[in-house]
Amino acid sequence: MKIVDALLNTNTFSPSELATRYRADFPILDICVNDKSLVYLDNAASSQMPQQVIDRLVRYQTAQHANIHRAVHYLSEVATHEYETARRSLQHFINAREDREIIFTSGTTESINLVMHGYGRKFIQQDDEIILTNLEHHSNIVPWQMLAEEKGARIRVVPINDAGELLIDEYEKLFNSRTRFVAITHVSNALGTINPIKNMIAFAHMKGVPVLVDGAQAAAHIKIDVQDLDCDFYAFSAHKMCGPTGVGILYGKAHLLESMQPFKGGGDMIASVTFEKTTYNTIPYKFEAGTPPIAAAIGFGSAIEYLSKIGMDTIAAYEHELLSYATEQLEAMPGVRIIGNTRTKVAVISFTIEGVHPHDVGTLLNQEGIAVRTGHHCAQPIMQRYNIPATSRASFAFYNTKAEVDALVAGIQSVQKVFS
Known part of the structure; x- marks a missing residue:
């Protein structure tokens, strides 16, 4: 550097x-x-990785590798510190209010599915409506179709013009008393279109509707400020941002994450377990069941540092x-x-x-x-x-x-x- x-x-x-x-x-x-x-x-499919990130991955594997959060020995403490440091780097990168609003996932696809299962299955009911756009990646279509089929809900779609731009007037017309959720891409992976998501989020919030943003194609190319956007959820992946594969994040407003049911059950997402009842851990750990992608997350943090320096x-x-x-x-x-x-x-x-x-x-x-x-x-x-x-x-x-x-x-x- x-x-x-x-x-x-x-x-x-x-x-x-x-x-x-x-x-x-x-x-x-x-x-x-x-x-x-x-x-x-x-x-747009996957960016390449700089030597600085490669070296960071090698350093973790050769001098810091251990499981996190569940031991008091030296290597575990080091690995835990580096993993949580990466979380804080991502918090600052997107200007989240708190580091607990950053959930490590396997990537954008899992992040969207986490919201579908954790929020959608809990709060969306029969005859409710979910707004998507004609610019969505399959990862931001199929999970909501699965939910709609399960719940008897309905998908509404914002059309585009010949230039590949969303018809915002049509978007606003889709809202009604049954609208419960909006899931929109920030940038189209197929066309490159940057959607006016800040205005779209503001309109949805006027109607009392939360918004998830698929940021997989945006986070590597433009500055993201989730507080300025006021989005409820934002998802992206490391491998499109000079980082390793197999890791990404879900940002969610803390009060929404706290209201959601866990997507996966297992170790580390619990506070206590008996055969009679399980008490879930606090966020973000409530959504990080099992051994997380520790090395990849640390590499992601290094990639974020690299991009931030540029x-x-x-x-x-x-x-x-x-x-x-x-x-x-x-x-x-x-x-x-x-x-x-x-x-x-x-x-x-x-x-x-x-x-x-x-x-x-x-x-x-x-x-x-x-x-x-x-x-x-x-x-x-x-x-x-x-x-x-x-x-x-x-x-x-x-x-x-x-x-x-x-x-x-x-x-x-x-x-x-x-x-x-």
Whole structure:
């Protein structure tokens, strides 16, 4: 981090120079694929991990590994301290009021399911309504469908326009006396659209309705302040934020978490157990049954420290510059169609090439060492909205460069030549 810190202590660097310098922290970016330098443009699926986070994981495994909370020996005390320090790092990163409002989970999907089971199954009843949007990932659709089927509740969906933007007037019209919950994505994983969630949350609260925000695609790219947003729940994953797989968080307002039933039963989520009655632990431990992902959580904390030193505003500004450059290049290409062209988006471009299936696009780009994601991106309702089976998706991070955008453009031209 010495190079990064030196750059941040000056005002003379350009965003492009900064991105180039950061690449040195990511050893995987130096590999070759099919004898070509890797161009990694699949960050919306999973970002890469800097050496600093890798080293932190190794240090835990080699010098600090033990189970937490249930022993008084040295290693357990160290591991417990590091695990809880990571929780506090995440608290500060999203500006939660208290560290007990941060629940470690296996990722965004489990976080949403935790709320569905813990809050939804307790408070949502027959004929109640749940509002989702047409931009949701399957992880924020299927759990609520499962709940609606179990309870006899109803799902209502906010539509989008051709640019991939939510129709907010239609959102407001969906509220009625039976509306009990809103679950919305902050950023669309398929299109990159940034939704106006602060206003959407405020409107829902005017109607007395709590809101869960799927922040999986937002937390790595824009600054998150849960107190400013006033969301009731917020979920995201480490592996999209330069951290390890298998860990994420659920933020929840303390009074709501306290009112919820546990999602899982087992060790550490209890205060006392007899065969007659179990008394649950306080939050956050009430929702962290069994041995948690200790190493991954500590690695997550390290990734948060890394991103915080760069600054989320710095990341957002550079990625917007990169997105603008890439959008301009692809829009100028005959036969290439960008799906979702709102200007309020993170650095994600979903596109189709006339006469070429997205899977073929991905395969041919891979031959040039270019990694993009192809398919429906676990967002089939969006594909149905545009009447397409799938897209190719290029998603950027702060360590990507304009030269890599140029490589993508050249790769697309090569694909078009094959099918011409």
